[in-house]
Amino acid sequence: MIYCWMVRLKPNKKSMTKIFNKRSMNPGKGIFLFGLIGHCLIEVASRAFYAQQNALIPSIASAINLGLYVLYGIIFSKFLQAPGLGLADSLAFGTQSILLIIMLIWYMAWKVDGKTNLRQVVKTLFTQSAVNLTLIRTLIGSLLGGAIILVVQPLLSNVLPSALAGGIALLLGACITLPFIWKEMRIFLHL
Numbered sequence: 001m002i003y004c005w006m007v008r009l010k011p012n013k014k015s016m017t018k019i020f021n022k023r024s025m026n027p028g029k030g031i032f033l034f035g036l037i038g039h040c041l042i043e044v045a046s047r048a049f050y051a052q053q054n055a056l057i058p059s060i061a062s063a064i065n066l067g068l069y070v071l072y073g074i075i076f077s078k079f080l081q082a083p084g085l086g087l088a089d090s091l092a093f094g095t096q097s098i099l100l101i102i103m104l105i106w107y108m109a110w111k112v113d114g115k116t117n118l119r120q121v122v123k124t125l126f127t128q129s130a131v132n133l134t135l136i137r138t139l140i141g142s143l144l145g146g147a148i149i150l151v152v153q154p155l156l157s158n159v160l161p162s163a164l165a166g167g168i169a170l171l172l173g174a175c176i177t178l179p180f181i182w183k184e185m186r187i188f189l190h191l
Helices: 002-006 013-020 027-034 036-051 056-080 082-113 118-127 129-157 162-189
Strands: none
Touching: 036 056, 036 082, 056 082, 129 162
């Protein structure tokens, strides 16, 4: 729908189907890939709760995710067919990851102070300069690496088998991303 707005199309079934039916893109995979960030963040946030001996909050978040997934799946599969399920997955898991991260900050503040409020949670989210710099560097590196993969893989697919072309594109994308995350990689290697 954002794409429709950017090119001044009316976001209806015909225009959305036209966008997602281009031969150059597999829409189900393309939309699903946006949700992988949410999937990764859920794993990290859930494990942080489990380390605190708290499985209740991740379970509640999973139940909310299930409800949202079914709701989004019904809505978007009617509108976009198969790509709608990828969009439903991305939105549901993205919502769950954001909810878990906010609840984790809230929970940790409550354990330390015995009290917490929404203003404190928002302040914590946006005032951690070291965390923000890491997120910005990682985001820039990931976007550049992803762009390299998106450009190189189709070019190599014309002359090499798809699996080999994908592997080479992935390797190049990782090499481009590595300088942006090198600081964290060194910490990880010394654990």
